Amino acid sequence: VPATAAPGGAAAPGRGGSAAVADLSDVIPLPASVAPSGRPVELGPGTLVRVQAGSPEAAAAAQLLVDLLRPSTGFRLPVVPTDGPDDASRPLSGISLLTDGADPALGDEGYVLEASGRSVVLRAATREGLLHAVQTLRQLLPPAVEARDAQPGPWLVPGGRVEDRPRFAYRGAMLDVARHFMTVEEVQGYVDSLAAYKVNHLHLHLTDDQGWRIEIPGWPRLTEVGAATEVGGGPGGSYTQEDYAAIVAYAAERGVTVVPEVDLPGHANAALVAYPELTCDGVAPEPYTGIEVGFSTLCVDKEVTYDFVGDVVRALAAATPGEYLHIGGDEALVTTEEEYARFMRRVLPLVEATGKTAVGWQELLPLAAGPAGGGPVTVGQYWVPGAPEQPLLDSLARGNRVVMSPADHAYLDMKYAEGFPLGLQWAGFTGVEDAFAWDPATYAEGIGEQDVLGVEAAIFSETLEDLDDVETMAFPRLPGIAEIGWSPRATHDWATYRERLALQGPRWERRGVDYYRSPEVPWA
Ligand code: TNX
Structure with missing residues (x-):
């Protein structure tokens, strides 16, 4: 399967040419490890948000996620437990927030994000880790996700796996x-x-x-x-x-x-x-x-x-x-x-x-x-x-x-x-x-x-x-x-950082956050 998540944010094929999909590393702060693979995952009006059954941590992070995504996507994004009845018919479709099976090496704040097929899986041992995963997912969606009213989409998440944890607590x-x-x-x-x-x-x-x-x-x-x-x-x-x-x-x-x-x-x-x-x-x-x-x-x-x-x-x-x-x-x-x-x-x-x-x-x-x-x-x-x-x-x-x-x-x-x-x-x-x-x-x-x-x-x-x-x-x-x-430390690099930083401008504009259009940043 050819990777459609080309570096720099390539246009997604078959989407009328207007939509871009982010690169999996178009995120600030840059995740500890990023491995792009496969085609983008598209969120749609039927997307479910699946929450690890019995996990208040996952439920809390899911609430933040739907509060962020519902206004701009206009999708209902119902929150359902992972052991709910329709898992059998649509295994793993939608966005899942899981606490089971998180690698202890992720620490207090680490998380894994995997986007493939029809699913995005966010996994962490803690509520904090899942909240960070939600913020990463947010930056992987188009800037229009930051709007407070419904936007046309499409809502594409680049395919691949992010594994992330902080350098400093x-x-x-x-x-x-x-x-x-x-x-x-x-x-x-x-x-x-x-x-x-x-x-x-x-x-x-x-x-x-x-x-x-x-x-x-x-x-x-x-x-x-x-x-x-x-x-x-x-x-x-x-x-x-x-x-x-x-x-x-x-x-x-x-x-x-x-x-x-x-x-x-x-x-x-x-x-x-x-x-x-x-x-x-x-x-x-x-x-x-x-x-x-x-x-x-x-x-x-x-x-x-x-x-x-x-x-x-x-x-x-x-x-x-x-x-x-x-x-x-x-x-x-x-x-x-x-x-x-x-x-x-x-x-x-x-x-x-x-x-x-x-x-x-x-x-x-x-x-x-x-x-x-x-x-x-x-x-x-x-x-x-x-x-x-x-x-x-x-x-x-x-x-x-x-x-x-x-x-x-x-x-x-x-x-x-x-x-x-x-x-x-x-x-x-x-x-x-x-x-x-x-x-x-x-x-x-x-x-x-x-x-x-x-x-x-x-x-x-x-x-x-x-x-x-x-x-x-x-x-x-x-x-x-x-x-x-x-x-x-090894990832610090101004030349590539400033390119990622430029991508944040449209997000601030959509959210009404004031910022200085410094000439040091190659704004779009
Ligand atoms: C120094 S920083 C201060 C503040 C001032 C600030 C202005 C610090 C511990 N004390 O009282 O507001 O400079 O930049």
Whole structure:
């Protein structure tokens, strides 16, 4: 049987010449292994979605799949169990989501996708693996699949087998909702975009000098007063506990774990405006709507500070099913090194007591005991461009881990180039290639693959007022960070990556996702 899935996306024969079928490797992040074979599989009005009987994981992934495919295909796509009565008459036709028989070597997030004959089979041991398989299948269908209303099709999936699993367990994206508040709907919209690229953590920067964005029981003025500001003087805003739960649940349904951050002890002006007793002199500072950093701090020598931080940490832990709790720790420029250490040595146990793993910006890492020092694993977020300092390397040697988000590659709030209307430039300009062409395991001298939990694309929002602005910075750069976090090192290749990236443009257009048509990408 001649392969019809020619490289580069050949026109499918006998389809009126207008339809293209994707190449099996037209996927971001590039799968670990791709083996094209046979003819494309066509989905049609009679396609069934078969779910492993008794598998809630498969049922959950099937729900995401039909929610994605029904609007644009217009097909009913009924979900039926695999042992249903019509298996006998139409063996394996349709899309099957299976958990039985998954190879343990696929790990927590791996999956296999096989398209042949009349069937597409998605197989994984976990819900996360099946969700990733669904996202791969989505990218293998024509861009029209992203439309929210019925499109003509045909709906062809290239034939062959994809076997896939991530290089790093943690692929994250940080969204700063403190400098400019983003609504629940905006955050959920961003989650949709992240899940498409198998990004599995959403780090929410919930507090900063310009605003406190999350309701904390017992401290009502945080949101009554501390949330009423943002950069530039806009109205700000905050999430109630219900709002936060809605974000967490929406993300979880898409395989994305929320990592909440409260930035301590610096970046705290909004909290100090709300509760002046948290300052050393007891005097409330002025609300802040500028974009300077490093001028505020909680008073590290007052007991009320630790009552406050304890309540915040426990509230966030209770509202967050995920493993991680981010306590900031960056740019504490008005505390001495000694004060900072004293503060963090009291706060780290508060996090530990909740059962969560503490995450902090890289400044925190030297203070974390780590397994070799009799403590839990703490995760540091590497952000300062250049070489790490020895205390950080020593901390990694004690068994702590690092998430790589070096500002010169992974800070997607940096401008693409001189004169770009949005973004900052303190870490330089970050082109599309710059965001992609780096390796998390060799970027920083002394930090190797075994130290690296994963990668994160960070977006601070001093200059970004809403989700459209955030998307313009994220796309097309964020998929590059997703790819280096997921795909095998040996596959990294800008020349072929940029061709695959160009294929994403029409998908963003269909979905209404803003992006920058960078001249670095050969858009169609
Ligand atoms: C540095 S990154 C900061 C943030 C700013 C950001 C702007 C980090 C840990 N601190 O406070 O918003 O630069 O790019």
